[in-house]
Amino acid sequence: MSDHLLALDAGGTSTRAVVLDADGTCRGCGRAGPGNPTSAGTATALASLAGAARDALAQAGLGTADVGGVVVALAGGEGPLPVAELGAAVGYTGPAARLRRVGDLLAMYSSGTAEAAxxxxxSGTGSVAGRIADGDLLRVVGGSGWLLGDAGSGYWTGLHVVRAVVAHLDGSGPPTALTAAVLAAEGVVPGEEARYGRPEHLHRLLDALYARPPLLLSRFAPAAFAAAAGPDPDPVAAGLVEQAGDAVAALLRALRLEPGTTLVAGGSTWRRGLTGAGVPRSAALTEALTGLRLRAADDGLLGAAVLALRLDGPVPETTYERVRSTLAALRAA
Amino acid sequence: MSDHLLALDAGGTSTRAVVLDADGTCRGCGRAGPGNPTSAGTATALASLAGAARDALAQAGLGTADVGGVVVALAGGEGPLPVAELGAAVGYTGPAARLRRVGDLLAMYSSGTAEAAxxxxxSGTGSVAGRIADGDLLRVVGGSGWLLGDAGSGYWTGLHVVRAVVAHLDGSGPPTALTAAVLAAEGVVPGEEARYGRPEHLHRLLDALYARPPLLLSRFAPAAFAAAAGPDPDPVAAGLVEQAGDAVAALLRALRLEPGTTLVAGGSTWRRGLTGAGVPRSAALTEALTGLRLRAADDGLLGAAVLALRLDGPVPETTYERVRSTLAALRAA
Incomplete structure (x- = not known):
C-alpha cells in the first residue's frame, strides 16, 4: 500500500507538507515552523519536517508505511544535513532512489508546469533564473545572494531606493518622492538642523538603516513600484524600476532560451513589481519575454508535489491540474 | 609657557600625535594603538590618545602644562565620547574653546592647504567630498558608508570586481580577466564539476566571499585598476574604473565649486586608482577637475596640526610649509 507520495516545502518561516495519491489527488496537508536547517538549525528544521508530515498524514488517514516516495524542497537545494536524515525525520524508510531533495528554483518551476523542460x-527578496531539462536544473544564473548577485530583486530595488534617498538628502542625487516615504517609514522627521556638513535627519536615517541587516532593505522595494506607477510617476523611482527589469531581462537573455520555451515566473517582486498592474515595464524585459510561453509560478509545495509524482515518470498536464486543484481545495477547507 | 599646540590623528589601526610651536615648527611625534572609540572601545582609544601625546611631548622635551591648544582628528568627527574627555586623556586642562575635535575629511583637506576655504x-576604502568655508565643513556629499553611499571608493570598486566575476562564472556577464585574479586570490581552483546548475568553483568562491565582512571586498579594487591599465586593458575592468571615476565626478559636481577653487584630494583609491599612473581616467572626472586648483592630500596628522595652528587665526602658506617640512623631518629621523 506504499503508493502514496509525500511532498514538503521547507522555508525560513514555515514548513508545509502534502500527501497525495499516485494519480495526483492531494489527501492531506500539514504545516509547522521554520524548516531551513541553515537558518533555523538542524534540530528545529527536522522537528518542523516531522511535524508537517505527521499532520498531513493524519489528515489523509494514512501512516508513514503508506509513503512510497518523498520530495523535500529547500532553499538552494542544499543544507548541512544528508538527504537520508530528512527522510528519516518524516518516517520514510523506502529506497533512496525515491527520496529527493530539490532547490527552490526547481520547485517553483514545477509549480507552474508539468513539463520536464x-x-x-x-524575483522575490532575491532573484535567480535557470534552465530545466529532464526534470532537473541544467543551468542557473543570478541567485548569488544580496551582496554578489541578486540584480533586479526586491533587495536590489530596496537598496537602490535608500541609496537614492541618501543621495537626494546630501545633494549628490536628484530630489525624489521616495525620500518622504522612507523617512516616514523609519520614523525620521526632517528639520533644519545640521552637523558635520549634513542635515541632522540624514545622520538619523543612516543610523536607522545601518542598525538592521542589509537584506531587510527589501522592505523599501514596494515604495519604488508604487512611486513608478500611476499617471504622474516619480522619475527616480521609474528609473530604478526600469533598471530592475533590465537586470532580470539580462538573466533571461543569459539562458539563451529557444522561442516557444515555457517560462515559469514568480516571486513577490515579479508579481507585484516588475510585472505589477500599472507599473511601467522595462522594454528590455518585454523583449526578453517575447516568444516565451509565460506561466505563473504557484508555490514550492505544489512544485514539490509535482516533482514527487515525477519519481514515477512524466506527469501529464491533466495530472498537474488535479494536483493543483485538490491542493487548493485542501487549503481552502 | 602654554604656547605649544598638540595635534592628534586617531585612526582605526593607530593613533599619532605631534607637538608644535606657535610658528608651526614640529617638535615631537608620538604613536600608539587604535584610537577610534567606536571601533576600538573608549578605554583603548583614550589610552592610545594618552600614549601618543605622552611620547610626542617627551620627544619635544615638554609637559602637558606647555600645551595651549589641542585638535583631535577622528573618523567622521564623532564618537561616543564628549570632546572634554578626549582633552583630559591627553592632559589638556585649558579653555574649551582651544580644544577641538574634527572629522577626517576636514583633517585631510587641511593637510593639503592652509586656505580656509x-x-x-x-577616495580610499570609502569615498566622501565636501566644501570647506571659514576653516570648517560646510557641506558633505557621499561618505554614507559601504552599503548606502561610497560610490567610486575602493569598496565599491572591489564589490563590482567580484560581481563581475560571479556574472562571468554563471554566464550572466561577459568574460573578464578579473576572474582568474579573484579565483587565485581566494585559493579557488576552477574545474569541470557542477552542482545545482552551477560550476563547483562558483559555489566555493561564493562561500569564501560571504565568509568575510563585505567591507574587505575593497581588497579587489587594485585588481580592477591593474587590469584597466596598460596597452591591452580588460574591457570589464576598464568599464568599472570608468564608472568609479564617474561616481567621484558626480560627488564633485554636487559641490558646485567655482572655477579656481582649491581641491585637496587623496586616499589610496584616488592616488593609485582613479588618478593612478597608466590608469585611463574617466572623461567625467577630467571634466569635473577642470578649472580647479588640485592639491594632493598628505595625511590627517598634518591636517590636525594645521587646524591646531588655526586656533590662533589664519595660517599663512609659509607656516603651512614649515609644519609640513618639520613634521616630515621628525618622521624621517
Missing amino acids: GAGLV | GAGLV
Whole structure:
C-alpha cells in the first residue's frame, strides 16, 4: 500500500507538507515552523519536517508505511544535513532512489508546469533564473545572494531606493518622492538642523538603516513600484524600476532560451513589481519575454508535489491540474 | 609657557600625535594603538590618545602644562565620547574653546592647504567630498558608508570586481580577466564539476566571499585598476574604473565649486586608482577637475596640526610649509 507520495516545502518561516495519491489527488496537508536547517538549525528544521508530515498524514488517514516516495524542497537545494536524515525525520524508510531533495528554483518551476523542460525565474527578496531539462536544473544564473548577485530583486530595488534617498538628502542625487516615504517609514522627521556638513535627519536615517541587516532593505522595494506607477510617476523611482527589469531581462537573455520555451515566473517582486498592474515595464524585459510561453509560478509545495509524482515518470498536464486543484481545495477547507 | 599646540590623528589601526610651536615648527611625534572609540572601545582609544601625546611631548622635551591648544582628528568627527574627555586623556586642562575635535575629511583637506576655504575629496576604502568655508565643513556629499553611499571608493570598486566575476562564472556577464585574479586570490581552483546548475568553483568562491565582512571586498579594487591599465586593458575592468571615476565626478559636481577653487584630494583609491599612473581616467572626472586648483592630500596628522595652528587665526602658506617640512623631518629621523 506504499503508493502514496509525500511532498514538503521547507522555508525560513514555515514548513508545509502534502500527501497525495499516485494519480495526483492531494489527501492531506500539514504545516509547522521554520524548516531551513541553515537558518533555523538542524534540530528545529527536522522537528518542523516531522511535524508537517505527521499532520498531513493524519489528515489523509494514512501512516508513514503508506509513503512510497518523498520530495523535500529547500532553499538552494542544499543544507548541512544528508538527504537520508530528512527522510528519516518524516518516517520514510523506502529506497533512496525515491527520496529527493530539490532547490527552490526547481520547485517553483514545477509549480507552474508539468513539463520536464523549460525555464524558471524567481524575483522575490532575491532573484535567480535557470534552465530545466529532464526534470532537473541544467543551468542557473543570478541567485548569488544580496551582496554578489541578486540584480533586479526586491533587495536590489530596496537598496537602490535608500541609496537614492541618501543621495537626494546630501545633494549628490536628484530630489525624489521616495525620500518622504522612507523617512516616514523609519520614523525620521526632517528639520533644519545640521552637523558635520549634513542635515541632522540624514545622520538619523543612516543610523536607522545601518542598525538592521542589509537584506531587510527589501522592505523599501514596494515604495519604488508604487512611486513608478500611476499617471504622474516619480522619475527616480521609474528609473530604478526600469533598471530592475533590465537586470532580470539580462538573466533571461543569459539562458539563451529557444522561442516557444515555457517560462515559469514568480516571486513577490515579479508579481507585484516588475510585472505589477500599472507599473511601467522595462522594454528590455518585454523583449526578453517575447516568444516565451509565460506561466505563473504557484508555490514550492505544489512544485514539490509535482516533482514527487515525477519519481514515477512524466506527469501529464491533466495530472498537474488535479494536483493543483485538490491542493487548493485542501487549503481552502 | 602654554604656547605649544598638540595635534592628534586617531585612526582605526593607530593613533599619532605631534607637538608644535606657535610658528608651526614640529617638535615631537608620538604613536600608539587604535584610537577610534567606536571601533576600538573608549578605554583603548583614550589610552592610545594618552600614549601618543605622552611620547610626542617627551620627544619635544615638554609637559602637558606647555600645551595651549589641542585638535583631535577622528573618523567622521564623532564618537561616543564628549570632546572634554578626549582633552583630559591627553592632559589638556585649558579653555574649551582651544580644544577641538574634527572629522577626517576636514583633517585631510587641511593637510593639503592652509586656505580656509576650498573643497576636499577622499577616495580610499570609502569615498566622501565636501566644501570647506571659514576653516570648517560646510557641506558633505557621499561618505554614507559601504552599503548606502561610497560610490567610486575602493569598496565599491572591489564589490563590482567580484560581481563581475560571479556574472562571468554563471554566464550572466561577459568574460573578464578579473576572474582568474579573484579565483587565485581566494585559493579557488576552477574545474569541470557542477552542482545545482552551477560550476563547483562558483559555489566555493561564493562561500569564501560571504565568509568575510563585505567591507574587505575593497581588497579587489587594485585588481580592477591593474587590469584597466596598460596597452591591452580588460574591457570589464576598464568599464568599472570608468564608472568609479564617474561616481567621484558626480560627488564633485554636487559641490558646485567655482572655477579656481582649491581641491585637496587623496586616499589610496584616488592616488593609485582613479588618478593612478597608466590608469585611463574617466572623461567625467577630467571634466569635473577642470578649472580647479588640485592639491594632493598628505595625511590627517598634518591636517590636525594645521587646524591646531588655526586656533590662533589664519595660517599663512609659509607656516603651512614649515609644519609640513618639520613634521616630515621628525618622521624621517
